[in-house]
Amino acid sequence: MDKNVIWSPQPRQAAFQARAEYEVLYGGAAGGGKSDALVAEALRQVHIPHYKGIIFRKTYPESRELILKSKRIYPKAFPGARYNSTEHVWTFPSGAKIYFGNMPHHDSYLNYQGLSFAFIGFDELTHFTQEEYEYLFSRNRADGPGTRVYIRATANPGGIGHGWVKERFITPATPGTPIPFEANIHTPTGEVMTVTRQRVFIPASVFDNGELLKNDPNYLANLAMLPEAKRNALLYGDWDSFSGQVFTEWKNDSEGYITRRWTHVIEPFDIPKEWRRYRSFDFGYAKPFSVQWWAVSPDGIAYLYRQLYGCTDTPNTGVKWEVKKIAEKIREIEDEEHLPYPVIGVADPSIWDESRGYDGTVIRIMERQGIYFEKGDNKRIAGKMQVHRRLAFSEEGIPGMYVFSTCKPFIRTLPNLVYSETDPEDIDTDLEDHDYDAMRYFFMMQPVPARQNFGSTKRMEFNPLNS
Numbered sequence: 001m002d003k004n005v006i007w008s009p010q011p012r013q014a015a016f017q018a019r020a021e022y023e024v025l026y027g028g029a030a031g032g033g034k035s036d037a038l039v040a041e042a043l044r045q046v047h048i049p050h051y052k053g054i055i056f057r058k059t060y061p062e063s064r065e066l067i068l069k070s071k072r073i074y075p076k077a078f079p080g081a082r083y084n085s086t087e088h089v090w091t092f093p094s095g096a097k098i099y100f101g102n103m104p105h106h107d108s109y110l111n112y113q114g115l116s117f118a119f120i121g122f123d124e125l126t127h128f129t130q131e132e133y134e135y136l137f138s139r140n141r142a143d144g145p146g147t148r149v150y151i152r153a154t155a156n157p158g159g160i161g162h163g164w165v166k167e168r169f170i171t172p173a174t175p176g177t178p179i180p181f182e183a184n185i186h187t188p189t190g191e192v193m194t195v196t197r198q199r200v201f202i203p204a205s206v207f208d209n210g211e212l213l214k215n216d217p218n219y220l221a222n223l224a225m226l227p228e229a230k231r232n233a234l235l236y237g238d239w240d241s242f243s244g245q246v247f248t249e250w251k252n253d254s255e256g257y258i259t260r261r262w263t264h265v266i267e268p269f270d271i272p273k274e275w276r277r278y279r280s281f282d283f284g285y286a287k288p289f290s291v292q293w294w295a296v297s298p299d300g301i302a303y304l305y306r307q308l309y310g311c312t313d314t315p316n317t318g319v320k321w322e323v324k325k326i327a328e329k330i331r332e333i334e335d336e337e338h339l340p341y342p343v344i345g346v347a348d349p350s351i352w353d354e355s356r357g358y359d360g361t362v363i364r365i366m367e368r369q370g371i372y373f374e375k376g377d378n379k380r381i382a383g384k385m386q387v388h389r390r391l392a393f394s395e396e397g398i399p400g401m402y403v404f405s406t407c408k409p410f411i412r413t414l415p416n417l418v419y420s421e422t423d424p425e426d427i428d429t430d431l432e433d434h435d436y437d438a439m440r441y442f443f444m445m446q447p448v449p450a451r452q453n454f455g456s457t458k459r460m461e462f463n464p465l466n467s
Contacts, residue, residue, distance in 0.1 A: 006076045012208035013037040016152075021178055023199035025125065025169040027154045028237030031212055031219060032204030034154035038121045039069045041152055042098050045118060046078060050144035051096040053119035056136075058127040059104045063088070066123060067100055074098075103128065109135045116140075118147040126159035130168075130315060133161075157233040158242035163416030163432065164315050169201040170239050176202060205237055244418040246384070246427050249391035249399075249455055252411060261397035262455065265411060268404045271295045271305055277339060279330070280442035281347040281373060282434045283362055284310060287318045290438040291330060292410070293343070302390065302401045302446065308333065309409040309435065316432040323362050327369035345373035346441045376441030380426055383440035389448050393455035400448055410435045 009017060013033050016026040017040070027034040038055060045051040057063040067083075070090065074081045080093040088100040099117075103109050109132045120140050122128060133153075142149050155165055172179045178198040185193045206212060206220060213220065223235040229245060232238035241248065256263030278294040288311035295303045308329060310319040321329075334343055351362035352375060363373060377383070390400035403410055413432045420428045427433060 007036070007040055007073050009033075009037060009040065010209060010211065012202070012204045013040075016202045016204070017041055019200060019202065021150075021198040021200045023151045023153070023169075023197070025153050025155060025165070025199070025201045026204060027156060028201075028203045028239070029205035030156060030223060030234040031206030031209050033209045033212070034204065035066055035069060035123055038123055038152060038154055039066055040073060042119055042121055043074070043077060045147055046081075046092040046096040046098065047094050048144070048147055049095040050142075051094075051119075051147050052099070052117045052143060053097070053121070054099040054101045054117045055121040055123060056101045056103065056128070057123050058102065060088075060102045062124070062127075063100045063102060070098075070100075103132050108132075112136065112139050116143055118142050118149050120151045122151075122153040122155075124159070125153040125155040126157070126161040126165050128161050130161065130164040157237065157239045158244055158418075160418065160428070160431070162239075162242060162418070163413065166239050166416070167315070167412060169199060173201075176200065203237055206235070240415065245415065246417045246419055247387065247391060247414060249388065249393070249453055250415045251393075251455060252415070256397070257405060260402065262393060264391065264399055264401065264403055265405050266402045268305065268406055271303065273340065275303075277337075277341075277343045278442055278445070279334075279343045279345040279373075280376070280438040281345065281351070282438040282441070283323075283326075283348055283351050284318045284434055285320055287316060288409075288432070288434045289318065289321070289326060290409075290434040291326070292407075292435070292438045292442065293333075294442055296446065300400070300448065301398070302442070304401070304403045304407055304410060304439070306333070306404070307407045307410060307435070311409060311432075315413075323365040324369060327366045327371045330371050331369060342372075344445075345371065346376045346445050347373035348437065348441060349375050349378050374445070377444035378441070379444065380440075383444050384426065385450075386443035386447055387436070387440060388453075389450055390443060391455075392451050392453035394451075395454045397454075399455075400451075410439075414439075 010033060013036070016024060016037055026037060042053045042055055045053070055066060057066060067088070071083065074090055078092050081090055083090050090098045101112070116139055118141070120136050122133065125133065140149055140151060178200050181197040181199070183195055185195055187193060206223065223231060226234060229241045229248060230243045232241040233243060251263050252265040253263040257265065257267045260266050275295045275297055278296070280292045280294065282290045288309060291308040292304055293306040295305055297303065310321055310326070311317065312319055351373070354361055366373065393399050413435050417427045417431055417433060417436060420426050427436065
C-alpha cells in the first residue's frame, strides 16, 4: 500500500460504499471490516460546510472503539479536524461535523428530536429496536444544497433487533438485490405523489478481510472454536442461528414442505374432520393479540393450521381491536369450517381478571359472543419446555408439531425469541412473544414427555449467500 494512503477499502467494503440505495446494511458475520467501512463512509461529504453526519452505537462505552478508529483516520485525512470529547463530535476545516451518538434507553431517540443529519450510520444495528431506527428517518435530511441524504448500517446476527433487521434486509431478497419501497403521499392540494426508496443487504465475513487474516491468522480459529450458534452467526453470517436464540431446534426448510421431514413449516393440506381442533388465545390491545387454531392427528402431532394475529405493519404493535370485534372474527372463521363439534379453547388466565368488574372481563365479553375458553396453565418454564419437546425431531425427521406455511406471523416471530438477561431460563418478554404465549397455553393443555432431538445431528451445509 502507498504510504500516503491513509485508509483503502477492501473489495467487499468498496462494494458496500459504492451502493446508491437509501439504506444499506453491511456485514452479517464478524471480521468483515464493518466498523472501519462505516467510519470511513461518514467522511464522504465533509468538504461541504453545512454537512452533518452521525454514527450510533447503543451505548457510549461501545462507541469508544469507533472513536478510536476515527482518531486514526480523520486528522490524517483532513488536517485541522478537531475532536470534542465532551460533545463527541468532529469538526472539519470546512465547518462540517460528524457526531457519535448513543441511545442507551428505550426513549433515548427523543434526544435527537429537532436535529438533522445528512448521513446517519448505525454500528451493530441488531442492538437497536425498529422504533429507534425508524425514528431517525425523520432526522435524516439536508441542511443545505448539494448533500446526499442516506443511511448506512452494520450488523451481526443476534441481539434484540435480530428479528426486525432480518425481516427488513435479509428475508425479502438475496444479498445484493435491491428491495423496493413505494408509498403514495396526499398533498394539501389534493395531488397524489408517489415516492420510492430502496434498501439492500451486502454480506461480508472474515474471508473478505484479507488484512485481518494477514495480521492475525489465528482469528479464524477463534471463530471456529465458538459454540455452534455463535460460530454459525459470526463465522458464516447465518441469520437463522445466533447466540441467545431460545428455540434453536426450529427449522424452516422449504425442501421438507412436502415430505414433512426435518422442517416445522409445511404446505397446507385439508385436515380430516375427525382430527380434534383447538383454539388458543393471547389477548392484546396496544400489543398484538394472537388467536391460533390447532389440529391434533391420531398420532399426537399438533398442527398450527390457521391464525388471527392482531398486528399492524409495525412489528409488536397491536391493531387495538375491541374484545367484541375479536370474538366476532373468531366466530366468523369457525363458522366457515363447519365442524361437527365445538372447538376447545384455551387462553391466558389474565382474561379472567375482574378488575373492570365481572361483566367487563375479556372472558365474559367473549362468552356473550358464543366464544368459550378454558383457563390456560401459565407456568412459564414448564410451558417453554413443552415447546422444546414439541420442536424436537425423531430419528426419521418428524417433529411433534408442524406449522402451515400460511401462518406467517408465527414463522416470523418464534425463531427470533431470545433469553431474558434478568431470567436466563425464560425468554425476553419485551420481544414479540404473543404467538409463543398462545402456543404455550395450548401445549400445556396437551403435554408430551421429553424426548431426544435428533435434529441437532442432522448437519446441513450452510452458504451465507443463501441466508
